[in-house]
Amino acid sequence: MSNSKPNNLRLALLAILVAAVFAPTLIHAKDYTVGVKAGDWVKYGQITITWTGNGTEPSSITDAKKLDWVRIDVLSVAGTTVIIVIVAATIALRRRKPPIPQQPLPPPPSTPPPPPS
Numbered sequence: 001m002s003n004s005k006p007n008n009l010r011l012a013l014l015a016i017l018v019a020a021v022f023a024p025t026l027i028h029a030k031d032y033t034v035g036v037k038a039g040d041w042v043k044y045g046q047i048t049i050t051w052t053g054n055g056t057e058p059s060s061i062t063d064a065k066k067l068d069w070v071r072i073d074v075l076s077v078a079g080t081t082v083i084i085v086i087v088a089a090t091i092a093l094r095r096r097k098p099p100i101p102q103q104p105l106p107p108p109p110s111t112p113p114p115p116p117s
Helices: 004-028 059-064
Strands: 041-045 069-078 081-089
Antiparallel strands (some): 041 069
16 A cells, blocks of 8 residues: 555646646636727837937937827738838928028019010
8 A cells, every 4th residue: 555655746746737737827827809800000109218228318208208199090900910001200490490581583674675586
């Protein structure tokens, strides 16, 4: 009977090992449903971006800080694959200089030129 305890222990350890290996697969085997359809979109405004990395802020972050809004459009959905387009816009409002006044054109000559000969 002393031999049955090691076998039971091995069997229990084997069961735990099998469960540990296959449990993540069973958990991730769930079917997912995409919650968007072609034509759906979302627009984000009032965007705040902060750089907390070491060194100089990358130019992509500097440029992204200038964004006024970002829009994401769903182009197509096939199963769990979603194709999107991201559009971002920066609206720069600048004070325009007043246009330079143009000088009036001189009046045409009062006498017509002679006909060609």
